[in-house]
Amino acid sequence: MRNRIASLVESSLQAALTAQELTTSTLPDVIIGTPANSEHGDFSCNIAMQMAKGERKAPRQVAEIIIRQLGDGQGLLTRTEIAGPGFINFFVAPTAWQASLLEIESQGDSFGRTTTGGGKKVQVEFVSANPTGPLHIGHGRGAAIGDTLCRVLDAAGWDVTREFYYNDAGAQISNLALSVQSRCLGIEPDDPRWPADGYQGDYIREVARSYLAGETVEASDQHTVADGDPQNLDAIRSFAVAWLRREQDLDLAAFDVRFDVYTLESGLYTEGRVDAVVRQLTANGHTYEQDGALWLRTTDFGDDKDRVMRKADGGYTYFVPDVAYHQAKWERGFIRAINEQGADHHSTITRVRAGLQALQIGIPQGWPEYVLHQMVTVMRGGQEVKISKRAGSYVTLRDLIDEVGRDATRFFFIMRKPDAQLVFDIDLAKQQTNENPVYYVQYAHARICSIFENAAEKGFLIPAGPTPDTLACLTTAEELQLIKLLAALPDTIVDCAAHFEPHRLTYYLTELASCFHSFYNKNRVISEDHNLTAARLYLLKRTAQTLKNALSILGISAPERM
RNA sequence: GCGCUUGUAGCUCAGCUGGAUAGAGCAACGGACUACGAAUCCGUAGGUCGGGAGUUCGAAUCUCUCCAAGCGCGCCA
Numbered sequence: 001m002r003n004r005i006a007s008l009v010e011s012s013l014q015a016a017l018t019a020q021e022l023t024t025s026t027l028p029d030v031i032i033g034t035p036a037n038s039e040h041g042d043f044s045c046n047i048a049m050q051m052a053k054g055e056r057k058a059p060r061q062v063a064e065i066i067i068r069q070l071g072d073g074q075g076l077l078t079r080t081e082i083a084g085p086g087f088i089n090f091f092v093a094p095t096a097w098q099a100s101l102l103e104i105e106s107q108g109d110s111f112g113r114t115t116t117g118g119g120k121k122v123q124v125e126f127v128s129a130n131p132t133g134p135l136h137i138g139h140g141r142g143a144a145i146g147d148t149l150c151r152v153l154d155a156a157g158w159d160v161t162r163e164f165y166y167n168d169a170g171a172q173i174s175n176l177a178l179s180v181q182s183r184c185l186g187i188e189p190d191d192p193r194w195p196a197d198g199y200q201g202d203y204i205r206e207v208a209r210s211y212l213a214g215e216t217v218e219a220s221d222q223h224t225v226a227d228g229d230p231q232n233l234d235a236i237r238s239f240a241v242a243w244l245r246r247e248q249d250l251d252l253a254a255f256d257v258r259f260d261v262y263t264l265e266s267g268l269y270t271e272g273r274v275d276a277v278v279r280q281l282t283a284n285g286h287t288y289e290q291d292g293a294l295w296l297r298t299t300d301f302g303d304d305k306d307r308v309m310r311k312a313d314g315g316y317t318y319f320v321p322d323v324a325y326h327q328a329k330w331e332r333g334f335i336r337a338i339n340e341q342g343a344d345h346h347s348t349i350t351r352v353r354a355g356l357q358a359l360q361i362g363i364p365q366g367w368p369e370y371v372l373h374q375m376v377t378v379m380r381g382g383q384e385v386k387i388s389k390r391a392g393s394y395v396t397l398r399d400l401i402d403e404v405g406r407d408a409t410r411f412f413f414i415m416r417k418p419d420a421q422l423v424f425d426i427d428l429a430k431q432q433t434n435e436n437p438v439y440y441v442q443y444a445h446a447r448i449c450s451i452f453e454n455a456a457e458k459g460f461l462i463p464a465g466p467t468p469d470t471l472a473c474l475t476t477a478e479e480l481q482l483i484k485l486l487a488a489l490p491d492t493i494v495d496c497a498a499h500f501e502p503h504r505l506t507y508y509l510t511e512l513a514s515c516f517h518s519f520y521n522k523n524r525v526i527s528e529d530h531n532l533t534a535a536r537l538y539l540l541k542r543t544a545q546t547l548k549n550a551l552s553i554l555g556i557s558a559p560e561r562m
Numbered sequence: 563g564c565g566c567u568u569g570u571a572g573c574u575c576a577g578c579u580g581g582a583u584a585g586a587g588c589a590a591c592g593g594a595c596u597a598c599g600a601a602u603c604c605g606u607a608g609g610u611c612g613g614g615a616g617u618u619c620g621a622a623u624c625u626c627u628c629c630a631a632g633c634g635c636g637c638c639a
Contacts, residue, residue: 029579037582046581049619059619084582085619130639167639175638197638293637304565304635311637318639344633346566374567375632416575419567421632423574432601435588443601454598495578507576510586514603521594521603562601 001100001484002491004076005043005090006032012069013047021065024054041081041089042484049086059086097480098471100487104542105465112489112549117158117497121333124150126340127252128165131244132176133201135251137376138342140397141422144413144555145373146340147257148502151553156497161334162259165325168241169265170318175199176244177237183208184230207243211236219245251398255406256555263328265321273324274316277359278309286358301354319348323355330356330363337368338500346372371500373418379425404429407556411438414554415506437510441547442559444513447520448544449560455526455537462537473535478519482539485512486546493553502554509550516543 009030016022028050035044048063055062063082070080079091104111126146129139147162154160167173179198187193189200210217214228217239224242227235252258268274278294281287286297292312299306309320329337341348349370356363378385378395385395401409408429415437416422432439452462463470474483485508492508495501525536548558 031579033578033581035582036577036585040582044582049581052619087582132639171638291637295637308637313637315637317637322639342633343567345639347634348639349566372567420575421568425574428574436601437587439601440587443599447599447602451598458598492578498579501578503576504578507586514586517602518604520598521600524598526598561599 001487002032006030008070008073009045012066015069016065022055024051040083042092043090045088048088063088097483098474101542104486112493113155114490114494115157116494117156119159122153122158122336123161123163123329123334124338125163125165129248130167130172131241132172134203134247135397137378137395141373141376141413142340143255143257144410145418145502148414148554149500152493152496152502155493155553161261163261164259166264169269173237176240177233179204180207180240181230181233181236184212207240210243211239217242217246219249254401268321268324274321277320277324281358284358284360298351298354301357303350303354307351319351322352326352326356326368327359338371339368340371343372343374371418374421376422376424379423408438410555414502417501417503441509441513442562444516445544445547445558446560446562448540451525451540458526460533462541463534466538470531470535473532474539478522482515482519485515486542489546489550505550505554
């Protein structure tokens, strides 16, 4: 509906230009807003105020010209008005709103989807946890935001590739291997032979036991058999990585999060991509040697200091394979790439982008894009639960899902914008009460389904493609408000995708559920008036469908009973 | 010290690329079920949008500055 209003204004502007009532050569973008106050109509437009200066006319005068050219928009509008300093307010005809229900019906499960993205390729990298331990709550937030973002982008018409990057080649992996080896040899963390900064979690003991037992591990795209020899560090390393990848895969599966592509850092070395990056950067003259190390002049690209690429010991720092990885992404044809990460990795952004710029292969400055989420604190019984991986005190994603359920966990992780810190109150998430927004929304869906059962018992059918005569029964303020909200789902999804802010969808759902509950409490659905009953059943069918479609984009179920 | 993020009602948070009288949930108070699910609804009360300055027709939103919190600032990832 918003788009239809926008194109009405655009053609009106064109007509006014042709008639030489307006003279500007550069038209501003037409922005259609929704007034906070319903007395100001269904939609509003501020373009007259924006154009006033260029036209050397009063805003209201410009608005008058636009409105005159607009007419009633082929019957879409009952009224337009000029208000305040120069707003144009649009009042959409009830018949147009009622008819929008038919579109929702015909689109079915795909209602909410649009072709805004034009089928263009976008790659979203998220989670990308090191395979050195199980996924914790912070990864959970990243998984929920990243996965929902993918679903939202997909619904907005993008061709989405979901990707997980494994840092399986650095110092932390060596550390992991040494920790497992120590456990294999029966060395305890308080033993002087225990590796410095070794991983102390209980799961390390499990990996060691499994390795010594010669077990086989199936991870997403490889299977690894334990060698069983505690002296074979290489074998331990690859086994431990495979073992933890399998754990992470299971955690993600329990969360209903899936990936299309897994990229391993080690592969970038074996394919020679890392060396190639170093050669290219050196050939481009952006590097220098100092203190036995090779540096990249990232300060030429906005960094606050230069960064080491090759350490004095000959190894590369992590950001070199990162640059190689992103070069590969670029070469795979992703004009857009989005990285969802914890904000604690913020400093890598400038570095990676600088490295990509220094390659001089035509990558835009702002590529890739980033979504950073802030920290999560976990509350239980009014107390903060501390997370420490090395000490092994730990709230894993798996524990959380097992305890509060997948639906509530996903909802809680995405109901705040990524920029804001999140307090995850386990007690609240577990509560099946009105304080819990997940149940509020799901209850609306279940309640509607219950009405349908009741209607069926009384012999009422939900009509398909009802006549305008039937739809014309839907005239109360609550009914029209509900219809308007239903029609807003596609716009909401487009906005979520444009701003990388899936939390907007949770607010939309809460508002939609609230609107339904208000309607329900004021109006009887099943009544003596058969035509009205049919119309209202039809409205609720579209409401249930919209709730379900939106919930499904969040990866949350729409139960028929609860 | 520098960088990024955040600061809105007692609490937790929205506020749609600058728009009209700043919203919701919880908590508080008062109401609504012998008819479709009360896990619901209706009403009341509650705010110097962290402080200050600036930009313009118009600022919670943009700029600057100060204050406070979180996270970074490694030849770790």
